[in-house]
Amino acid sequence: MWSTSGPGVSVPPGALDCWVFLSCLEVLQRIEGCCDRAQIDSNIAHTVGLWSYATEKLKSLGYLCGLVSEKGPNSEDLNRTVDLLAGLGAERPETANTAQSPYKKLKEALSSVEAFEKHYLDLSHATIEMYTSIGRIRSAKFVGKDLAEFYMRKKAPQKAEIYLQGALKNYLAEGWALPITHTRKQLAECQKHLGQIENYLQTSSLLASDCHLTEEERKHFCQEILDFASQPSDSPGHKIVLPMHSFAQLRDLHFDPSNAVVHVGGVLSIEITMYSQMPVPVHVEQIVVNVHFSIEKNSYRKTAEWLTKHKMANGIINFPPETAPFPVSQNSLPALELYEMFERSPSDNSLNTTGIICRNVHMLLRRQESSSSLEMPSGVALEEGPHVLRCSLVTLEPGANKITFRTQAKEPGTYTLRQLCASVGSVWFVLPHIYPIVQYDVYSQEPQLHVEPLADSLLAGIPQKVKFTVTTGHYTIKNGDSLQLSNAEAMLFLCPVESRAVVYSNTREQSSDAALRIQSSDKVTSISLPTAPAYHVIEFELEVLSLPSAPALGGESDMLGTPEPHRKHKDKQKTGHCMVTTDHKVSIDCPWSIYSTVIALTFSVPFRTTHALLSSGTRKYVQVCVENLSELDFQLSDSYLVDTRDSTDLQLVPLNTQSQQHIHSQQSLFFVWELTWTEEPPPPLHCRFSVGFSPASEEQLSVSLKPYTYEFQVENFFTLYNVKAEISPPSGMEYCRTGSLCSLEVLITRLSDLLEVDKDEALTESDEHFSTKLMYEVVDNSSNWAVCGKSCGVISMPVAAQATHRVHMEVMPLFAGYLPLPDVKLFKYLPHHSAHSSQLDADSWIENDSLSVDKHGDEPPDSSSLKSRGSMQSVCSGEHKGLPMPRLQALPAGQVFNSSSGTQVLVIPSQDDHVLEVSVT
């Protein structure tokens, strides 16, 4: 457009500038001459370039002619000015008469310093105004910077400052590094002249850390700060507070212990990495971290869990790089901190809602203006608090520096690191907020004792290991401190000779171990604790032995002392699978407390025992079944069954062959004794079963174990009746056939004369003959037989030895093969006037309100009482509810012997069966 460097024409310096200046103004004047104001305004975008050009040229002419210097032009400058003015020649005639012309303007401007200043300022301001009016802010700032330079030359820094600040703000907002550095440098000079110490130091620190400057320049600015810091301050205690980020940056922080939890009195060290931005090593008098202390409301309760659960990743916290002041739109917004969130319903812990939450919404959503306060406000508040971490006399080398703070924890609570300050003389560099939030916790803990079994459950009767854990908390275990265990009667503490106690520090590092000294007396076991400092953990193991006890039947075994046996489940169905447990309470006196600690240990009895009376005619056998419910295998030995009454009439003959037997987990062992007596009828038997046992896996036990005992009694076991059933094929046939009636003959024989047990309501006396009423019933549970006609009936049985009653009935086999005979059951038939209603079971009333069956405890558990009752109801269905009615009483198992039980009858298929039933399952 305007090529001012034409080839081959040599001109004195400044001549071209004069020409350009004049040309611009001429053009602009022409335009002004032919347009009205509105048109000019709307075309500023096109003319402002000329204005700016003219301003630039005038400026360079001013510099050339020495009009901008403080002292005014020297003689050389004046010579140059004269040359230029002469070179302009005479003004052209058409403008010579006007008051204002570009020619006159230039001539005037070059003629004196004051006139130049006036014209230059006029032009500059006009240009800035025009640029601003059309929104070319950047261009306006650029012209403003020229203006500031001019003012600086004229030693008017107060006027220059506003232009420099304006331009700098613009460059910072858009992140132009080189212009920022350049403008800052100018501003630093301006602030130095103005005596704005704080601002100057701040700008200097920014420049000292500016990588766009040369090393020399950075050192210069750094030295400026250090010089200021080292000179004695006129008012002692006066601090210059500057933002930290230009001086040094906090990179990371490392806690030791890494979970940032310490006990009262413990030592916490915090190591921080500071990245110094300064080009030279800086001696810092002290680095201080202000700490905010808050008492955690439930810190006492928290601590125990905290030690184990609350763990930071590795105790290292990384700080995001300090947000560089540019570019604003990119880095000033922190990264989203997103976390998963689960909300569970408090009742059943099921997932209610899930989502993602943003933890730093407040940072992201705040107004943009406030975050773009580009130059840190110099008024950074310096927090003063009672809690500080301090590190003195540190030299910060350029680059990364590690600084370690050590502190001894005093009060329990949460400590939050707030501010980081570094002081160099009277200059304080402050990081106002440490973010992300860094906290450490101090706790205090009461001493505690825990006793817990090593296994899932303790088994009674064998030595079991129990772990003692003493958490010392704030208590120091001195020499001679001991735990006093008051012995429970049925539980022993065994002390293996070589047992040792191990002392751990709070972080689970083993610090020492010592032999455990245990002294036992009748009442008290005393365990000497090894000396341990506060906030340590002592662990040791002891063995406990609880006496095995069987569930006492009839509540008459009182030899066990304090234990309270109970079943875990009331439901009888379930007791088959869980062991009977016994609780033992031990009271322990701890040296740190005047109160005793009571500890309950629950022992499970590993065995379940049942007994049964077996008959063979009149011979009687006692069977004891021991079932191992535990997970362990045991060795059983020396089984005894003794009569506790010691009656001479009764003798128990063992039929067990092996003296030692192995019983595996979940296995049962049976022991059988034959019962013999000399005098009839035999007295009731009260007996105690005892068997020695020891764990099968262990070789040798240090203590002799008490045998396992079980007490029970057997009554009314003398056989009174013999029931014999017989099925015979129809006459003329060799075998029974399906579908054809066979005869069933039941023979009920009384085996003894009148005994004491027969004396009840059913007994009737006539002519010195006694008889009793019995009811028989034929039941076939397996549906092999169809009973034709009456299946039950009441008979009057003479009470005399060998009295026999014969019942005949017809049955039809339904299947072919060897069929077991149907059961014949015998009941005592009691007349209705009996007053036994109080003994009735509630459930028998409900299930069977027209007839009730008395059950005795001796009744075998497999008795199908329900079924018999059901069939009974059909017999006596004629009875009315509520009326007095006869009752049935089952005879004790030992009193009836079914001599035909187990016999089978061969049934052959009927010949005319032409339907073959095939059932496929």
Add this chain to the structure above:
Amino acid sequence: MAVCVAVIAKENYPLYIRSTPTENELKFHYMVHTSLDVVDEKISAMGKALVDQRELYLGLLYPTEDYKVYGYVTNSKVKFVMVVDSSNTALRDNEIRSMFRKLHNSYTDVMCNPFYNPGDRIQSRFVSLGRAFDNMVTSMMIQVC
């Protein structure tokens, strides 16, 4: 032929700026920065034009005594600014246009690189990333000699 090439982000901070090493770098920074005024003006002037009809090449932004400043804006408002020596009269508008197109293609390649975070400065020290772009700019700046 070009003495300074700059790529400026949508938010007006420089993604890439390079000038002939012999000249005062700062001067070009100021020049490019100031030229953004005109770029903004031109963009807002053609803002109403349909997207497919929009001309990416903005033409001469403004002349100075020694240089001509040309501008180009992508659809994502990334600006390319090129400063050319005004003595180089051989350069026609079409050539400037094709240089910008080449620049745009190279920039697109950079953007396509999965290791490049949009918004980061394009630095030649990352081998595959900035090197190709840098080489292309060098070729544009050498051609003049």
